[in-house]
Amino acid sequence: xxxxxxxxxxxxxxxxxxxxxxxxxxxxxxxxxxxxxxxxxxxxxxxxxxxxxxxxxxxxxxxxxxxxxxxxxxxxxxxxxxxxxxxxxxxxxxxxxxxxxxxxxxxxxxxxxxxxxxxxxxxxxxxxxxxxxxxxxxxxxxxxxxxxxxxxxxxxxxxxxxxxxxxxxxxxxxxxxxxxxxxxxxxxxxxxxxxxxxxxxxxxxxxxxxxxxxxxxxxxxxxxxxxxxxxxxxxxxxxxxxxxxxxxxxxxxxxxxxxxxxxxxxxxxxxxxxxxxxxxxxxxxxxxxxxxxxxxx
Numbered sequence: 001x002x003x004x005x006x007x008x009x010x011x012x013x014x015x016x017x018x019x020x021x022x023x024x025x026x027x028x029x030x031x032x033x034x035x036x037x038x039x040x041x042x043x044x045x046x047x048x049x050x051x052x053x054x055x056x057x058x059x060x061x062x063x064x065x066x067x068x069x070x071x072x073x074x075x076x077x078x079x080x081x082x083x084x085x086x087x088x089x090x091x092x093x094x095x096x097x098x099x100x101x102x103x104x105x106x107x108x109x110x111x112x113x114x115x116x117x118x119x120x121x122x123x124x125x126x127x128x129x130x131x132x133x134x135x136x137x138x139x140x141x142x143x144x145x146x147x148x149x150x151x152x153x154x155x156x157x158x159x160x161x162x163x164x165x166x167x168x169x170x171x172x173x174x175x176x177x178x179x180x181x182x183x184x185x186x187x188x189x190x191x192x193x194x195x196x197x198x199x200x201x202x203x204x205x206x207x208x209x210x211x212x213x214x215x216x217x218x219x220x221x222x223x224x225x226x227x228x229x230x231x232x233x234x235x236x237x238x239x240x241x242x243x244x245x246x247x248x249x250x251x252x253x254x255x256x257x258x259x260x261x262x263x264x265x266x267x268x269x270x271x272x273x274x275x276x277x278x279x280x281x282x283x284x285x286x287x288x289x290x291x292x293x294x295x296x297x
Contacts, residue, residue, distance in 0.1 A: 069166075086117050097209060138158055166240045172240075
C-alpha cells in the first residue's frame, strides 16, 4: 500500500501535536504538584476532590464556630466567677451587720458595701461578647437588667437558650437565661435581695438579714450550677475540636492521594514526554526537507 506524502505529513503532524500535549500535561503536573489539573484528567477523581474540598470547608466552619463559642463561654465563665465571688462577699457583709454589738456607722458601712456589690453585679449580668448580651437568652441586643435612680429593672431578656451547631448532632449553648441565675424560683432577684439586705443592715433587722442570707445561699447555688454547665461545655468543645481535627486530617489525606502527584514519577514522565516531543519535531523536520523527486518516488 502506497502512503502519499500528504498522508505522511498529516500523521507526523498529529504525532507532534499529541507529543506536545503530553509534554504540557506532564509539565503541569510537575509545576503544580497535582495529578488532576482539570476534570478531564480524571473525572471520578475530580468529582471526589470537589466533595472533599467541600467537606474540609464545612469542617473549618465548624472549627471556627467552636473557637468563637469557646471565646464566648470564656466571658460567661469569667462573669459567673465574679458573680460567685460577689455573692460570697455580700454574705460576709450581711453577716457582719448582724448582732446588737454593731454600731450604726458599722451597719451603714455594711449597707453601703451591699449596695456597691449590687451595682457591680449589674455589670456582670450585662456582660457582652462582640456586642451581644451573654445573659439575655435569645434577646442578644437587649440588656438583661437596667438601672434607673439606683433601682434595677426586672429581667428584660427571655428564657430561650441559644445554641450553635458543631456538626454530627453536637451543639453548644452560647446565650443564657440571666433570670434563672439572678432569681430562679425565688420570689425576688439578687438585686432586690441585696437592696433589702442593705435596708436590714442599716436598721439592724436580724430576721430580715437572715432571710436575705438564705436568699444569697440560693443565688450562690444557682450561679455555681450555671458555671458547672459552662465547664461541661468547655470539655465538650475540646472533644469537638479534637474530632474535627481528626476528620480534617483524614479528608486531607484522601484528597492528597487523589489529587497529588508522585513527583519522582511525574519528573520521569515529563522527561519521557520531552524526549517523545523532540523525536516528533525531528521527524516533522525531516519530512519538511523532502524534494519533489522524493515525492515522485
